[in-house]
Amino acid sequence: MTRKFFGTDGIRGRTNQMPMTAEMALKVGQAAGAHFLRGAHRHRVVVGKDTRLSGYMMETALVAGFTSVGMDVVMVGPVPTPAVAMLTQSMRADLGVMISASHNKFVDNGIKLFGPDGYKLSDEDELEIEALIESPPALVPAEAIGRAKRIEDARGRYIHAVKQTFPARLRLDGLKVVIDCANGAAYQVAPSALWELGAEVTAIGVSPNGLNINEACGSTDIALLRRTIVDAGADLGIALDGDADRLIVVDEKGNVIDGDQLMALIGSSWHRRGALKGGGVVATVMSNLGLERFLQGEGLTLERAKVGDRYVLESMREGGFNVGGEQSGHIILTDHGKTGDGLVAALQVLAEMVLAGRPASELLNLFQPLPQLLKNVRFDGGAPLEAETVKAAISAGETRLGAGGRLVIRKSGTEPLIRVMAEGEDEALVGEVVETICEAVRTA
Structure with a gap:
């Protein structure tokens, strides 16, 4: 059956036009809340967002929808998408929601849903929620309406979790890193995590005003990052997208490193250390043939999935892989999380730089891509x-x-x-x- 509202990454569209209206957000909250009301316990949903202006409107509508069907809501404010996945599981929530249109401009917004295990929903769950959206809501009696609260330490919890993915014996002392946060969800957490690990950090794209997310910055427009790296004499540049679930890396010479090269580095390095699972890497049909040939030369396989990080993750779970991703920079490392995480992937690259003692331009060009x-x-x-x-x-x-x-x-x-x-x-x-x-x- 064809999905009517959900695409490859949740529901997305131009704000105040169907399907991205406050009315629709209300219905999504009611439908998803009803779908995940299972058991006799007090039910809870974690709601995060990025920095776009419409996030406030969509958040309010979703909260109204969830509470109207009896679900308590925990609002965590602007945090990366992987933080919502992590907090959903750690807070024993029944559902997680990220309000974001990822790499799109501020005029768009979206709703991404996570199950209680921290994974994005299956096609089957999304179809059932769509059916509920078009049905009358299951409103609860007045005394059973959910409660809503905002927690202030969500960013600190995420920073701590991200730092745990970096090898404990290593530090980033002496490395100059430029981080472009796209004026998006990671504008506070990403520079803080890198600084706490010892890096000398130059942060750009960290002044969100609701309208400038992904505007001439971030992973979709790296001209400013490339200039800043060269001007600052930095060792590495990291560009995140609006919700920080993907990244593009730029070496010290200003050369762009895409997700295929990052998967080649992480996959082969983990393989040599005996940490790679599944005997290879999972990518999509868009990944370059050069990556496939490189992995074959390392004695590894490349499994291809449909485009969309959740389809990559499904293939990873089915085949027992722990490294996967997309050429666009979604890198999924299931040893460290349940969805793509640009900051976690960047830390793996930095760890390899520290261990190898080589510049990024040498370390991150492992194969010659085909045209x-x-x-x-x-x-x-x-x-x-x-x-x-x-x-x-x-x-x-x-x-x-x-x-x-x-x-x-x-x-x-x-x-x-x-x-x-x-x-x-x-x-x-x-x-x-x-x-x-x-x-x-x-x-x-």
């Missing part, structure tokens, strides 16, 4: 991928790339975009194939 090109085509309604002209262009592209290349065409699960990705040995050919398919999609 790969991704372009997005925005569409307004309709089903362009069903057009015969588009199907013909895709078939012709696959033929031209041959056995040594790959073509991945998909509809975005978070935005009205068709994503067209090709890779192969011939960079010019890759470009031609992508542009031909993009033009067919635009015309359709």
Whole structure:
């Protein structure tokens, strides 16, 4: 069955337009709360958010929805998405909610849900919640309405948990690190954690005003980070997205390091220490063939999942893997958490730098990526991928790339975009194939 409201990462859209309205948030709170009312205990939900202006509106509506069906609410304020996952489990809550549109601009917002185990919900749970959204709410009697409270130490709890993932025998003394927090959820916790571990920290993107999240900063726009690294003579740059569940790393020369290179580093390093589980790494269909060939050379496998960090995690759990992620920078390390965590992944990279005593530019370029090109085509309604002209262009592209290349065409699960990705040995050919398919999609 097709989901109506949920995409690859919760419910997301432009604020004050369906499905991202206060009314919808109220219904989500009522539906998700009713779905997780199981057993006779007092039920609890943890609600966090990023720094976008609409977070206050969405938080208030969700709290009203949850309390109206008898669930107590703990509000933790602006914290990273992985902090909500961690707090949901540690506080023995029945449900966790993160209000965030991740890497999107402030005009968008979203609702991500976590189960009592700290994992994102399954497709089945989301379908059941969607059915409840479109049904009359199960309101409780006046005396059973839930209570709401705000806790102030959530950020401190998360900082402590993150530092526990860094090897106890190591320190970051002598390392200059630039951290770009995207004016988002990690604007306080990320610089603090790095400083407490001994790094000399230059923090940018740490002045949120509700409107500037992901604006000319963060993992989607690293120009400022690259300039700051070179100007400061820093050893490493870290760019988080708005809810800090993913990162992009920049070396001391200003070169960008994507999630594929990070997975190569962490996977191979953990393998040499006997800490890697599953005999390989889980990535998505978007990860570069160069990563797959590198892992094969290390005697490891690359398992590919659908795009979306929760699908990566599902494959990891099924196959017993403990390292996985996406090229975009979602890195999931199940020894340390239940979802992608940009700060935890960054600390693993810094630990490897300390242990190796080598600059990032040497340590983080483990393989030569094959020429790969991704372009997005925005569409307004309709089903362009069903057009015969588009199907013909895709078939012709696959033929031209041959056995040594790959073509991945998909509809975005978070935005009205068709994503067209090709890779192969011939960079010019890759470009031609992508542009031909993009033009067919635009015309359709």
